[in-house]
Amino acid sequence: MTRALVLGGGLAGMLAATALADTVDSVVVLERDTFPDAPVPRRGLPQGHHSHILMRGGVEAIDELLPGTVDLLYAAGAKKRGLPWGALARGPEGWMERIDTDAYLLLCSRDLLDHIVRRQVLRDGRVTVREAVKVLELTGSASRVTGVVTETGEGQERLHADLVVDATGRGSNAPAWLTALGLPQVREDVVDAGITYVSRWFEAPPGTKDDFPGVMIQMTPGTGKPGQGAGLLPMEDGRWILSLFGSRGGEPPNDEDGFARFARERHHPIIADLIARATPAGPIRTYRNIPDRRRRYEKLALPDGFVVIGDAASALNPVHGTGMSVAAQCARLLRDELAGGGLRPKLTRRVQAGIARINGGAWRLATNTDQGLPAVRANVRLQGGALADRMAARVARTGCRDRDVINAVFGVASLVKPMTAMMSPAFLLAVLRGPRKPALTAEQAIAQFPEFGDLLPYGASDRPTRNTA
Template sequence: MFDLTTAPPGRRHAVVIGGSIAGLLAARVLAPHFERVSILERDRLADQPEFRKGVPQARHFHLLLARGLMILEQLLPGIEADLQAGGAVPLEWGAEALWFLPAGWAPRYYSGLRTYSLSRDLLEWCVRRRVRSIKNIAFRTTAEVIELLSDPGRSRISGVRVRCSQRAESAPGAVESLSADLVVDASGRNTRMPQWLEALGYGSLEQTKINAFMGYATRYYARPENFHGQWKSLNVFRKPPAMLRGGALFPLEGDRWIVTLGGGARDYPPTDEAGYLEFARSLRSPLLYETIQGARPVSPIYGFQNAENCLRHYERLPRWPERLVVLGDATCAFNPLYGQGITMAGRGALLLERCLQEQPGAELTGLGQRFQKNLAELNTYPWLMATGEDFRYPVTEGGQRSMRTRFMHWYMDRVQMLATEKASMFTTYIEVVNMLKPPGVFFQPEIAAGVLAKAFRRQPADSPSPPGGFSTPMRTGDPSALAGPASPDGRY
């Protein structure tokens, strides 16, 4: 994959806190630049796809965006074949998925944009297997980082203090110190980094939290043998403030369906049998309810209500300790509804790779602060997209609604109207959703003219039944090809 002899002298050991997707990809990009890399993970890690408590949202649907798939294949060549071998289901976004947008049903056609539908457990396991095969990366499980170590002047991080709950060579609960030339925090939205930095004298960290009080309930079903629907997945969007409820069905490995129901403004879906089905029946279209009411459940109903957006402004601290990097949800945790987390973890890893390549010698001075400032810039568009949508709920707390927010709601309502009418417009829409194109494309002259033509139109009334068959001509070219391109350096 790469030449491990390229690590500069003096870059001996890098430590990654957290063994989820962000931590795994960070370790991958660190490996060519350090003699050894240690991943410290609190959970046990199974040798098969398996739920673990350190990823409580793993039981709910995870969207692998096209940009995320491209990054995974770039960093871990062959991973797409691993996903296929594990049973991940190919999904053509225009032809094989039904999208009931707030403005209506999207057209059916070959969009040229394909990803995979799969469980978080399978995805993480495939990534972890690839990372495990890298010779200078080691995993330490049941290891909890409890403190950062620093030099006497507290200007440079020198390692971490770890509590080992279960290790053969140490008693449970024993604490040890690990020295490191670089520490990367990828421990997720529940990171303790703000407290650690404050304890080292770096002051209180500014954080922006925006909460639409969304909750989810998920259940798995066996795909009925007699299911003959001409689609693989179904997504019924919310339409706030009038309709706060939505739901989605996606195929998974093992001939299963994953069905996730969600509600905003504390309209949480129930986790009992009758309440779950009644919630599904109440959606804007009855199709999801009609599809699952006769299907055989193969799991309990799992609830999840920690969907707050949280942006930690490390880039605004007046001082930053050398040899420390924070990425993934530990920096910017999105409402999971929008499926951005995995892809942004990959983009953060690519950014870290670029920063390391730009600073090839043993000297790491300034790398951490430069990375945090660039990552803050990288997070801007996804953050605005997620929080902008969450501001549609009247009870949303945090941040500020502005004239710009209201204008963007008005503008995007009309973009979605166009997306239900023109296949080319829906292609642009899903390319933005998949982070293949920046949101700025919606303001190109042709699209802006279409929006202005609908300036005084309201969104049409719902038509609960989807269009039958293909409503538009198929797009020429290979329908399995990924739409794009997207630049490989972590930027749009």
């Protein structure tokens, strides 16, 4: 009889638990928090007050691990939006043409996503959860983890396991737990652009259609000024969420006036004009200190029986929107590795190396951009420099109006294509040639979306035909 303990019942923990359940006899999730019965906020998930996009790569991984889950999400009101077909987007270098690519996002509240995933994981009894259980430390030795010590209202308890998976999120104490077992300190890479999120929920104005596109305005690195951006996204139950974000020195304010002003100053007042028609549905919430940070467990002689997954292993600046999708892809890798021979010696090092590969791709994507923001603090040598910044700007400028370029860029960003998709001769040639059409004005970009209808005082043209050329 084999037993796995999963520490933390967030998205990574729940998906890891389901990945284990095919191979391990007993899978128990230990969660410090208590889970609500409905898709509502919980204390252990403070980031749930902010917008969460699930990339196509994450959608596909979740559906492979838990077939039917994505349909349940859509049935509960989640939206699918093509990139950039489905949402008015301004990239780092300009407004985007409404081009149909292979990339898409799934949009719903984090609370709904976690609620449905949790229900799916727990539905057949193969995974059980113990709530209000805080994990204090690991047991075992530097060569083998044998379980954990927990604390509940009734005192401390030692639990035995053949495999322990740490999914306790950004605040994971695994580095200290491992040094207590005699391992050296794990190396931690940090690139910190000082990102702050400020968000608010809204009731959409009456008459808003289900195909409301939303607006995404990205930060522009490499200008010497702080990066600032915003995303107004349609959610389930006729709600919108607006998240404003800024890097060090350009943090969005969290008072009513400042919030609306920051939205208004993002290249065009469209977001401010839209929320002026909507009804606030909650307070303005702030989340500070969100660096890119990855822990290099794959470089340690990690003890058998211990794996680190999700934000506990690598947590990135959320403007890149990859955290949950990466967690889902890592859980899928865990399932696949277990399918190839079950629990076995050295398995965990192999799994951790695979997790590091997946995390590494997302890390490069995030830090390539974040290193171009001013006053960035990093303990690793940053790649690139001025030439790389110029090349990134050219990719972004060309991608605004070139399908092949933007298809590759969003394919990589949505975690369905490898980085090499942006290195092919055809891609590089297109980027060197540069944009073949003039940049769109904000008005032209907005006019591509008749779905805004009369929510805006300024107009949209008739619905354009899909541009796949």
